[in-house]
Amino acid sequence: MAAMLLETPSDAAMRRYYDKLASAGKGPGLRVDQIGGAFGKGLFADKVFDQDELVLREPKLVGAQHEHNKADALVCSFCFQYIGSMELQIGRRLLSKGDESAHDLKETGSLSGGEEGSDMDLTEEKEESENGHDGCGCDEKSHNRKAISTELVDSLLTGDLHLPYSDKFPLSPITSCPGGCAEDVFCSDMCADEAWRTYHSLLCAGPNSLCENKKALAQFKEHACDSNDIFLVAAQVIAGTILQARNLKNEILKNATAKGKEPRQQTHDILLEAWEPFAMGFKKLWWEAVALPDDVDPSQEDSFRDQFKELAIESLNYLKEAIYEEEYDPLFDLEVYGHIIGMFELNNLEIVVPSPVEDYFIYIDDLPKDDQSAHAGTVTRPFLDALGSEYATYCTGTGFFALQSCVNHSCRPNAKAFKREEDRDGAAVLLAIRPIRKGEEITISYIDENHDLEERQALLADYGFVCSCSRCIEDSSMKIFSSRALAGMLQQ
C-alpha cells in the first residue's frame, strides 16, 4: 500500500485533480499539463497575461515559519500575517535580542566579543541593506546595538507604552489555538479553524488536542527543532491526510446510512483520495535528492546520505509514537516519509513576508519635519538603536503549493515570484515579467539567470536537474559549434 502512495499518478488522475482545483476557482487563467521528458508537468497560461500582471496568488497546502525566525516575527501560524501590535512585535524582538546578548555574555565573557556570534544573520542583513531595504536611518554600517532597559521592553510587551503613529500600522489581534496550546497563534477564527481542521488538531500540544501521546509529540517537535524543522511540515502532510481520510470515511458512512446500505469504499481507496494533493507532487527520496555540498568529499557521499536517512528514521519514530493509526499505516512508512521530505526539497518555495516593523520605522523617518515628528523620533530612537541593523528581519518559512510547485525553471523566464505591497501573508505570488501568450508555459528562474551556461548549470545542480530550457539548449549548441569550429581551424 505504501508503494501505491508513491506511484506517479496517471494522466487521467492528474487531469481530474487539476480540473477540480480550476473549478474551485484556484489559479484562474491557468492550467496544468503534462510536458513529458525531463520536464514532467508544467503550468500553462490559459489566457493572455500582460507584463506585470498577477499570474498566480495561492495559499500553501502545508508550510511553517522557520523555528529560528519565530522570535523575530510573531505571525499567524496558518497564513503568516503579522499579528498583535507594533509594540508587541518590537518588544518580542528586543526580548529575544536581550536573551541573545545574555547568551553572548555567558559564552564569551563580554558583550562586544559576541558580536560576531551570528555571522550568517549579519551577512543576510547586510545583503538586505544593499538591496535597499535599510531606509529607516538606523546606523547600517554598525551592527552594534545599544542597550535598552528591561522596563522599557516590558512596557511594550504589556501594552503600557503606545508608540507614536503605531495605529497607522494595525495588525490583527491574536487568536489563540482552539486546542489550548501556546505554540500556535492565529490572526482570526477562520485561520485557527482551518489549521485545526487540516492538521493542527493532531499536532497540537494543548489540552484539547486529538493527539493521544503528547509526550512523544513533544519529543518529535524537539527533535525537529534541533535537527531540521522541515519534519514539522512533513508531519502536517501526514496529520492532514489522516484527518481528511477520517472526514471522507464519515461522509461515506453517513451517505450509506441515509440509504440504508453498507458502506462499500475500502480504506485504501479513502486513503488514496485523501493523499491526492500530495500524490501530485514531483518526488524523490530525501536522502537521495539532497545535493552533495562542495565541502563534502565525494568518497564520503554514502555516509553523508546515511546521516539524512538516520535523521528521518528518528523523526518518524517519534511521530509514529505520537499519532500512529493502524488504519493509515502506509503513511508511516519510511519510504513515504522520505519522499514527502524529498518532495519539499524539490518543490518548496521559501516563504517571505515583509515586516511591518520596517514600514513603521521608515514611516517615522519620513515624517515631515515638525515638532510631532521630532517627538516621534525621540520616542522611537532608543528602540531602533536597540534593534540595530536587524530591525527589518522578515518572517521566513517554507511551504508546498499545489500550483506553484508545477512551475518549471527557465533561464529565460516569463514570470517571477514577487511579493507586491498588498501581499502581506505567506501566499505564493507570481507576476508576469513580459507579456505571456495563451498556451505558453509559465516559467520562473530558480536561480540568478544572469550567469553564463556553466555557472547556471552549477547552480541548478543543487536543484538536482540539468536544465533543458531553450536558452540552455541554444547556449550548449553554440558552445559545441564554437568548439567544433575551433577544432576545424586548428586542423587547417
Ligand SMILES: C[S@@+](CC[C@H](N)C(=O)[O-])C[C@H]1O[C@@H](n2cnc3c(N)ncnc32)[C@H](O)[C@@H]1O
Ligand atoms: C518544482 S518542480 C516543477 C514541476 C515538475 N516538472 C513536475 O512535474 O511536477 C521541479 C522539477 O521539474 C523539473 N524541471 C523544472 N525545470 C526544468 C528544466 N528547465 N529543465 C529540466 N527539468 C526541469 C526537474 O525535475 C525539477 O526537479
